[in-house]
Amino acid sequence: MELTSNFKLALTIGAIILAIILKVFISTFLKKRYKKKGLDKRYLVNNIKNAINLMLIVLLFFFWSTELQRFALSIAAFVVAIVIATKEIIQCFIGFIYLSTSAPFRIGDWVQVNDNCGEVSEIDWAKVTLLEVDIHTYSYTGKTIYLPNSLLMLQSIRNLNFMRRYVNHSFAIVRESTNAVPINLISELKQKAITYCSSFKDVAERYNALIENRLDVAIAGPEPSIKISTTDIGHVKITFSLFCPTEDAIEIEQKLTTDFFVLWNNYS
Incomplete structure (x- = not known):
C-alpha cells in the first residue's frame, strides 16, 4: 500500500528527530563513560554519528523514492546545470569516501594542510573539523578550522601525530x-x-x-x-x-x- 504524502512527511520528521536524539544520547553516554576511564574515544563517537546519518539518508530515500523518481524525470532538461551546481557537494562526498578508505589520519591526530594546523576533532561527509594548533608553540589557539573534504583530495596532508x-x-x-x-x-x-x-x-x-x-x-x-x-x-x-x-x-x-x-x- 502506497503511503500518503502527509504520512511520509510525518515519518520523515519523526525519523530526523529520532536520529538527533540518538546522536545526542549516544555521544553524551560514550563521552561520560570513556572520560571516567581516561580514554579518548572521539573517533568512535564520530563513526557512530556518521552511521546514524547514513541510515537516516537511506530511510528518507526509501520513503520518498517515488517522488524522487518523478522529480528526476521532471528536471531531466536541467541535469547538466544541477551537476555543475552540486559539483562541490559531490566532491566533498567522494573526499569523505577517500578519507574513510585511505585513512591518512584519525580523530585526535594532529595534521597540517597548507598553513592550517590542528587536531582532528570530527570528520563527516562534507568537512573535517580541526581544533587549531600553533605549530610554533604547540598550543591550542581556541579557534576551529573547517576544511571541505574536496580540498583534502587536492592538497598534501601532513600527519603530525608523533608531535603530540x-x-x-x-x-x-x-x-x-x-x-x-x-x-x-x-x-x-x-x-x-x-x-x-x-x-x-x-x-x-x-x-x-x-x-x-x-x-x-x-x-x-x-x-x-x-x-x-x-x-x-x-x-x-x-x-x-x-x-x-x-x-x-x-x-x-x-x-x-x-x-x-x-x-x-x-x-x-
Whole structure:
C-alpha cells in the first residue's frame, strides 16, 4: 500500500528527530563513560554519528523514492546545470569516501594542510573539523578550522601525530658579532641543555626509536645539539635542536635563551 504524502512527511520528521536524539544520547553516554576511564574515544563517537546519518539518508530515500523518481524525470532538461551546481557537494562526498578508505589520519591526530594546523576533532561527509594548533608553540589557539573534504583530495596532508608527545624543536638566537668568542659558549650551553633534558632522557630515547622504526627513517635526537653559523650580514647565529616533550619545548627554549644571554654577557 502506497503511503500518503502527509504520512511520509510525518515519518520523515519523526525519523530526523529520532536520529538527533540518538546522536545526542549516544555521544553524551560514550563521552561520560570513556572520560571516567581516561580514554579518548572521539573517533568512535564520530563513526557512530556518521552511521546514524547514513541510515537516516537511506530511510528518507526509501520513503520518498517515488517522488524522487518523478522529480528526476521532471528536471531531466536541467541535469547538466544541477551537476555543475552540486559539483562541490559531490566532491566533498567522494573526499569523505577517500578519507574513510585511505585513512591518512584519525580523530585526535594532529595534521597540517597548507598553513592550517590542528587536531582532528570530527570528520563527516562534507568537512573535517580541526581544533587549531600553533605549530610554533604547540598550543591550542581556541579557534576551529573547517576544511571541505574536496580540498583534502587536492592538497598534501601532513600527519603530525608523533608531535603530540615529542617534537624535534629547533630555535635560533642571533646576536651582533662582538669580541666574545661564541665557541666558548657551546660546551656550557650544551651541558645545560642535557641537564634540562635529563628527566625524560630514557623515554625520549624509546620514543625516538619507536618513530624511527615506524617511519623506517633516521630522525634527529634524542641528544640535544647546538650549531654556530652566521647570517648573511655577518651576525652570529646559534641554533638549538632538542628532542623533548611537546608540552615542555617552549619552557626549555626560554631557559636556554636566558642562559645564552647570561653567558654571552659574561664572555663579552
